[in-house]
Amino acid sequence: MIVDDHNNDTIAEISDAEKDFVHRLIELYSDDHLTKEDVKALIMNVFTGGTETTAVAMEWAMSEIARSPRVMQKLQDEVRRCTGRIRKVNELDITNMTYLKMVVKEAMRLHSPAPWFPHECTSHCQVGGYDVFPGTTAVINAWAIAKDPSTWGDNADDFYPERFENVDVDYGGGSFEMVTFGGGRRSCPAMNTAPATVELVIANLLYWFDWELPDGLKNEDLDMEEEDSIIIDP
Numbered sequence: 001m002i003v004d005d006h007n008n009d010t011i012a013e014i015s016d017a018e019k020d021f022v023h024r025l026i027e028l029y030s031d032d033h034l035t036k037e038d039v040k041a042l043i044m045n046v047f048t049g050g051t052e053t054t055a056v057a058m059e060w061a062m063s064e065i066a067r068s069p070r071v072m073q074k075l076q077d078e079v080r081r082c083t084g085r086i087r088k089v090n091e092l093d094i095t096n097m098t099y100l101k102m103v104v105k106e107a108m109r110l111h112s113p114a115p116w117f118p119h120e121c122t123s124h125c126q127v128g129g130y131d132v133f134p135g136t137t138a139v140i141n142a143w144a145i146a147k148d149p150s151t152w153g154d155n156a157d158d159f160y161p162e163r164f165e166n167v168d169v170d171y172g173g174g175s176f177e178m179v180t181f182g183g184g185r186r187s188c189p190a191m192n193t194a195p196a197t198v199e200l201v202i203a204n205l206l207y208w209f210d211w212e213l214p215d216g217l218k219n220e221d222l223d224m225e226e227e228d229s230i231i232i233d234p
């Protein structure tokens with residue numbers, strides 16, 4: 001259906017700037033670089049890997065902000081200061097919002113949207129003194145890694161965005177203290193765009209609205225229990 005909507009015949013009439021992800025895939029298919037099955041699988045990858053994860057990251061970040069009046073006030077001050085008198089926060093404003101980036105990173109540290117992911121070992125190696133043989137599935141527990149007190153200290157379970165003022169850890173795949181987007185060759189291709197999306201939405205919502213919990217609910221009473229699955233929902 002999606003592939004049919006992007007009818008091959010019309011691609012030649014579309015400018016490069018207007019071409020989307022599916023147009024590019026169809027071009028590669030037409031050049032014999034991909035099969036139709038590859039195209040369908042890649043589209044499914046983006047839908048399944050890209051929608052729920054980002055939505056859940058946003059929900060957790062909003063919940064943590066709503067639960068912490070101190071963080072909300074500091075963040076809202078930054079968003080309004082960096083945005084000025086315009087109608088909408090844009091990507092350029094976000095580049096100056098250092099606290100926002102720390103808040104989103106801290107929310108993703110505490111609540112890895114993809115808590116674990118499997119990798120198959122292709123050659124014999126040793127991990128922590130254990131032999132791992134080819135064909136073995138190793139499960140990377142991103143959830144636990146990001147909460148390890150030996151890395152993150154005694155307040156590892158607390159939502160404290162300021163910790164990133166002194167910790168040079170990023171989710172770019174190079175810091176094994178936090179592997180929210182995986183690492184290496186199979187790491188998430190959206191490791192830069194996904195946080196940017198969350199930042200943009202939160203900045204706009206805080207710019208325009210003062211947030212409150214519903215029905216007089218107290219901050220400490222907000223239910224932060226996680227629902228266990230392949231994606232951790234609030």
Ligand code: HEM
Binds near residue numbers: 050051181195
């Ligand atoms: C907060 C949002 C997201 C999180 C936390 C996340 C996390 C992850 C993780 C942990 C992996 C597996 C890495 C590994 O196996 O080492 C992955 C893979 C992947 N993600 Fe994301 N992701 C997010 C958003 C997105 C978005 C928006 C897209 C696409 C638009 C996307 C597309 C993919 C794809 C295609 C893969 C498979 C990469 C491969 O196997 O080569 N993800 N993601």
